Amino acid sequence: MLGKRCFLFFLVLIISSIPLMAQVESVPDGPVYVIPVNEDIDQFLVIFLKRSILKAKEDNSPMIIFQLNTFGGRVDSALEITSLIGSVSWAETIAYIPSSTGGTGVSWSAGALISFSCDSIYMDAGTSIGAAAPVYQSSEGMVMAEEKTVSAVRGQMAALAEKNGYPQSIALAMVDHDVELYEVETEEGIRLMTPDEITELERTSGEKPVQGKLVSAKEKLLTLTAGEMERYGVSSATVSGVESLYKELLITESSIITLEKSRSDWLVAFISSAAVTSLLVLIGMVALYLEVTSPGFGVPGTIALVCFAIVFSASTLIGNMGSLELLLFLVGVVLLLVEIFIIPGFGVTGISGIVLILLALVLARQDFVIPEFDWQWNMFKKNLLYVSLSLVGALVLIGVLMVSLPHSRLFSRLVLKPADKKSTGNTGDQNQVSQSANRIGEKAIALTDLRPVGKADFEGNVLIVQTDGEYIEKNSEVIVLRKEGLRLVVKKDISGDA
Numbered sequence: 331m332l333g334k335r336c337f338l339f340f341l342v343l344i345i346s347s348i349p350l351m352a353q354v355e356s357v358p359d360g361p362v363y364v365i366p367v368n369e370d371i372d373q374f375l376v377i378f379l380k381r382s383i384l385k386a387k388e389d390n391s392p393m394i395i396f397q398l399n400t401f402g403g404r405v406d407s408a409l410e411i412t413s414l415i416g417s418v419s420w421a422e423t424i425a426y427i428p429s430s431t432g433g434t435g436v437s438w439s440a441g442a443l444i445s446f447s448c449d450s451i452y453m454d455a456g457t458s459i460g461a462a463a464p465v466y467q468s469s470e471g472m473v474m475a476e477e478k479t480v481s482a483v484r485g486q487m488a489a490l491a492e493k494n495g496y497p498q499s500i501a502l503a504m505v506d507h508d509v510e511l512y513e514v515e516t517e518e519g520i521r522l523m524t525p526d527e528i529t530e531l532e533r534t535s536g537e538k539p540v541q542g543k544l545v546s547a548k549e550k551l552l553t554l555t556a557g558e559m560e561r562y563g564v565s566s567a568t569v570s571g572v573e574s575l576y577k578e579l580l581i582t583e584s585s586i587i588t589l590e591k592s593r594s595d596w597l598v599a600f601i602s603s604a605a606v607t608s609l610l611v612l613i614g615m616v617a618l619y620l621e622v623t624s625p626g627f628g629v630p631g632t633i634a635l636v637c638f639a640i641v642f643s644a645s646t647l648i649g650n651m652g653s654l655e656l657l658l659f660l661v662g663v664v665l666l667l668v669e670i671f672i673i674p675g676f677g678v679t680g681i682s683g684i685v686l687i688l689l690a691l692v693l694a695r696q697d698f699v700i701p702e703f704d705w706q707w708n709m710f711k712k713n714l715l716y717v718s719l720s721l722v723g724a725l726v727l728i729g730v731l732m733v734s735l736p737h738s739r740l741f742s743r744l745v746l747k748p749a750d751k752k753s754t755g756n757t758g759d760q761n762q763v764s765q766s767a768n769r770i771g772e773k774a775i776a777l778t779d780l781r782p783v784g785k786a787d788f789e790g791n792v793l794i795v796q797t798d799g800e801y802i803e804k805n806s807e808v809i810v811l812r813k814e815g816l817r818l819v820v821k822k823d824i825s826g827d828a
Contacts, residue, residue, distance in 0.1 A: 359392055362585050363386040363587050363589060364587070365395070367400055367441070368400070371403025371411070373407050373599070379415075383415075401436065405483060408444060411444055415444065426452045427457040429454035435454070435458070437458075438458075439462050442504055443462055446496055451565040454571065455569075457555070459504075461551045462504040464479050497522065500554070503552035504551060508549075509546065510525060512542060515539060602644040604712075610638075611637070611638075615721060616724050642694060645695065654699070665683030696713055769818060773807055773809050774795070774810070780795065780800075782798070784802075808820040
């Protein structure tokens with residue numbers, strides 16, 4: 331008898347300890363990162379979140395809490411953030427809507443989209459979430475976005491709800507004002523269902539469910555309070571402050587690392603913005619042209635390197651830069667140089683080089699290679715437009731420089747350095763000589779590499795010359811073909827000795 335009692339005692343003790351053991355095992359092992367979102371959703375926020383998530387991954391964080399206080403913002407940025415959070419497979423993601431002083435206590439529009447991208451949602455009492463339909467400001471006030479944009483958000487909300495186990499009908503009702511929802515008593519509790527879902531439940535269960543009040547009518551977007559979110563099985567719990575949240579998640583304050591925007595984040599956001607990137611690309615391309623058309627390596631080449639280094643460094647810091655982008659850019663530059671110096675005219679090689687440079691700069695502005703979703707296609711098209719306009723602007727400016735700068739004394743002083751003591755004469759006097767003398771057919775020695783512009787020695791007179799695109803090495807003998815303005819057009823004299 332005593333043996334049976336001892337057995338029962340130990341059995342009860344083991345059974346009662348199982349919940350405690352499970353609770354202890356669920357305690358996060360490692361630093362828990364809290365990333366605040368207390369502003370409008372924009373591209374700058376995307377950069378901050380991307381860097382924060384990378385930091386959490388480096389520290390092997392088992393849990394990331396996104397603290398949301400926002401009325402929404404840009405749709406493309408929100409969709410990019412949902413993709414970013416959805417890629418976090420190594421940690422649990424939590425959306426938390428606080429009601430602390432100074433916060434909005436809401437996660438609306440793009441904020442709702444971000445909330446549904448997390449594994450779990452926790453809300454303070456008195457907060458709300460919803461109204462995620464994309465809108466834009468017009469002269470007549472806020473207007474619903476075009477169907478293409480609404481469809482993209484609708485599809486993403488449904489996909490996020492399906493992935494993270496949230497009711498799809500509720501997610502859709504926050505985006506689509508045509509969705510109608512009723513309260514329904516089910517075995518799992520009170521749920522929100524569309525009329526079609528209620529009919530399907532009747533068919534599959536064989537019983538007529540108890541239909542309650544209309545919660546979301548047509549032509550209305552759904553917004554739910556913290557209590558309603560928990561009641562309808564969307565949020566995991568309603569808490570009463572951050573301490574209550576930590577207790578619910580079984581984490582201690584000592585394990586919390588809260589990230590805030592720093593000056594470096596603002597700097598990276600600034601230099602990676604579309605306007606600054608476009609300007610850097612334009613300056614870099616023009617400087618690259620000036621460098622390859624002048625002897626030696628000087629100021630234009632340095633400027634080009636700095637511009638492209640800034641563009642790719644910013645992309646690296648926000649996680650968009652990889653070996654593919656760098657390889658495409660380098661191959662594109664090489665092809666462009668081959669077209670300029672080796673292959674006469676301008677054809678497939680030059681066009682291929684420009685296309686590769688264009689593609690490298692576009693990919694450096696996004697974290698995907700091949701677009702899969704509608705919003706990714708929209709982002710790809712927008713990045714392609716920005717970079718294309720920069721390259722077109724650079725080509726136009728290069729065309730202007732080709733016509734105007736060769737006649738500029740400032741240009742000659744900047745990009746053409748004297749090769750030796752013979753070239754230290756007065757540039758104005760040399761130009762006068764080239765204007766007054768008929769030198770067609772005369773021979774000279776190239777004092778610099780002609781790429782295609784450089785200097786040649788006409789028996790003591792150092793003049794600026796150029797080729798028709800041919801590259802001629804220093805100390806080669808050249809012959810004058812014709813005169814264009816102040817510059818003599820030459821070619822390599824194959825009949826004489828260099």
